[in-house]
Amino acid sequence: MSFPFNAKIPAGPLAEKWTRYRGEAKLVSPANKRKLDIIVVGTGLAGASAAASLGELGYNVKAFCYQDSPRRAHSIAAQGGINAAKNYPNDGDSIHRLFFDTIKGGDYRSREGNVYRLAEVSNQIIDQCVAQGIPFARTYGGLLDNRSFGGAQVSRTFYARGQTGQQLLLGAYGALSRQIHLGSVKLYPRRDMLNLVMENGKARGIITRNLVTGEIERHTAHAVVLATGGYGNVYYLSTNAMGSNITPAWQAYRKGALFANPCFTQIHPTCIPVHGDFQSKLTLMSESLRNDGRIWVPKKQEDAEKLRKKQITPADIPAEDRDYYLERRYPAFGNLVPRDVASRAAKERCDAGFGVGTGLAVYLDFEESLKRLGKEVIEERYGNLFQMYEQITGENPYTTPMMIYPAVHYTMGGLWVDYELMTNIPGLYAIGEVNFSDHGANRLGASALMQGLADGYFILPYTIGNYLAAEIHTPRMTTKEPSFDQAAAETEARLNRIMQIQGKQSVDKLHKKLGHIMWEYVGMGRNEAGLRKALEELPKLKEEFWADIKVPGTLHEFNPEIEKAGRLIDFIELGELIARDALLRAESCGGHFREEMQTSDGEAKRDDEHFTHVSAWQFNEETEPVLLREDLVFEAVELKQRIYK
Amino acid sequence: MDLTLKIWRQKNATDRGGILTYKVTGVSPDSSFFEMLDMLNQQLIEGNQEPVAFDHDCREGICGTCSLFINGRPHGPKRGITTCQLHMRSFSNGDTIYIEPWRARAFPVIKDLIVDRGAFDKIIQAGGYVSVNTGGIPDANAIPVPKFNAERSMDAAACIGCGACVASCANASAMLFVSAKIAQFDYLPQGKVETTRRVQAMVQAMDALGFGNCSNMYACEAECPKEISIANIALMNRNFLKAKVCAEKEG
């Protein structure tokens, strides 16, 4: 079956597509913009930048987030930096190179047109952020400083100490706050979006729960933008915030929006290892550390065992007995190979018995750069990360190597969108991490911040007008229409059903079970038998939820347990879709590693003949979800095995 | 570790609230403070009681969502960290720990340990930004910024908006929070343009929202999890005075 939706990639040469699109897109006059309402769910980099920019253009914007303030969206936690093709260091970077690195890094599973546009607008983002008063790192000459990140041989990453996400988000939050002050944006914090409202096949509103009062509220608009972040918490333990969830996107999926490439999840190589059963989240140690840190494990298993038993310390291992396995296997990129490659290599060493710590950890060692650069330089570059590490582990990374292990971090999959960032539901948009669009099967470091801000500042404000231009005659809807009654009733029924179970297991307990199944069978290495096992276990877990979950309190008050329960059931359903997608994609690409599909030296083996497509899943109440394939066409780049040796 | 917890419980904004006592046992010193509270909540849920509501999200010290007065100190006994970064190895077996919400007129309690810090957003909305629209911006390197200024700006910009400064202040003043934003922008040419207007607007909002005055006790600096310096307050006061003088001259 051919793919029934149009990705709307403009015709013409790659470098001209976006210019051409902008030249031809329909515009909405200022007077008409005032008559049009836009809902933006999420105030992370994508949502805040979009809401602010749309407000500036003159639309009426309503912005929602589940936190008490838009400034707390999880984008705040991004540490390392943001990419752009400025070529300030004069090291050979260009828009084309950033485009190419992103396509290659994504293992040739993203659209050329979208990715080229991303690279194209990247430079404007940096200009914008500097104008907003973001204190990026600078050189003594007063110009912006850059560093390198995994998957690139140039220095194109802009940063603000180890708090780049915080600073970029506060910039967007400032712009958003300014529009709130000017009255073009109305803010709705502490709201959970629980349902999408459709009228005549178009997205026309949302249903939210006021998290303070428990009230179910209705909001109408001419377009709905989802900017709700990633779904890493389907694994329970991840680097995401505790509240990060898939619910808005999942409810949209249940209403007909396609969900693309759910199995493309990213495991980050440098996180603080798990320390016990009671653990609630994992902390990332920024990838930027790999610029100056060297990764190693002992060469001898006996040494590894002694280290695990704490009979010796890493300092007791002489240089010749250390295995700098990334430098050994990938001499060209060394410690800066892409994330998926670095993660698998760590797992491989640990599975082979060379792990340190609990056995599931490797060293990230700064000894040499401390000697070469001095403590002051290292402190300036990574001070807050070192401090964070010491806080959590009680160990001082200036004197002993860090211990790290891969952890779930980012999700490349998400709602299917076309070139305009619109889902297949007219009027419903998805921007930032919640869409599937730009990173293919693996995202390069410092590219998510770039994508979130590209979508919000520079792409959506153009593309949404192309849709809304035809909506100027559509009158505002009241929230008393049957479509709102029905959506609100659905949501209330679901919440009541959960409250009535009063079983024995807390939400966290079941969520941990979900995480266990996902990590075990749908984690870093996947195989047919394991995926089939997950597809047996997950429906059982779903039954367990509906029979045995326990939510205390009532619906009509501040009740964090009911919030978590609603998110969990959507995660369980999503987990099943991830496993299904992973099973069908019988190739290894990017973050999706099928153990059956590897080269003799353990590298991922793609199958371009059968899988050069986006897997877009369509919900079906009666049957299993239906797989639709959007073929990926490559005109500018040649598909090659990714080699970082 | 076995611990006794004395926790503020308050059903909603209108409830009077009070301290209740709980026991948790078998806490690992490697677990975080919140993982210890998770254990307590697990216990409460299984015993058909309502879990303790507390604010948290990133659990890595950057989002500013978490709060808590622990044994009379915002974010607990250790300097330079948030509650979510606090680990149980900072306590001893057998300890009694008092856990209360932020207390300030401008931060009303919503439930148990959760307060409403919307007033901070309102202060920012009044002027805590550079007034530029999206697009039409000159090249990022068009205006060089001395490294020293960029670093000082970053020091101030590290504020996470948690409200510990207000909670630690006898007058519930928001001066440290406001001055950090003023200073971040004042150190940069892009932000300096608007300093005068910004100071006036933000100070006015701060006063209107019920925050108290600064009486130079410096508890805020000592308790700030990001160690924001009170030098920012001096910088802000200078600019506030300047703004006043200018206004009088013009007026």
Ligand SMILES: Cc1cc2nc3c(=O)[nH]c(=O)nc-3n(C[C@H](O)[C@H](O)[C@H](O)COP(=O)(O)OP(=O)(O)OC[C@H]3O[C@@H](n4cnc5c(N)ncnc54)[C@H](O)[C@@H]3O)c2cc1C
């Ligand atoms: C620890 C960490 C470090 C990272 N470091 C980097 C880095 O250095 N460079 C880089 O490029 N990328 C990095 N990333 C990735 C990057 O930060 C994220 O992909 C990106 O910030 C996502 O932005 P977003 O706007 O899409 O979503 P988010 O910032 O996650 O925002 C989601 C928003 O949606 C709202 N929301 C969610 N659910 C609901 C609901 N049900 N109802 C209402 N509102 C809802 C939330 O309140 C929030 O406002 C990092 C990620 C993590 C976790």
Ligand code: FES
């Ligand atoms: S939970 Fe984010 S700072 Fe504590």
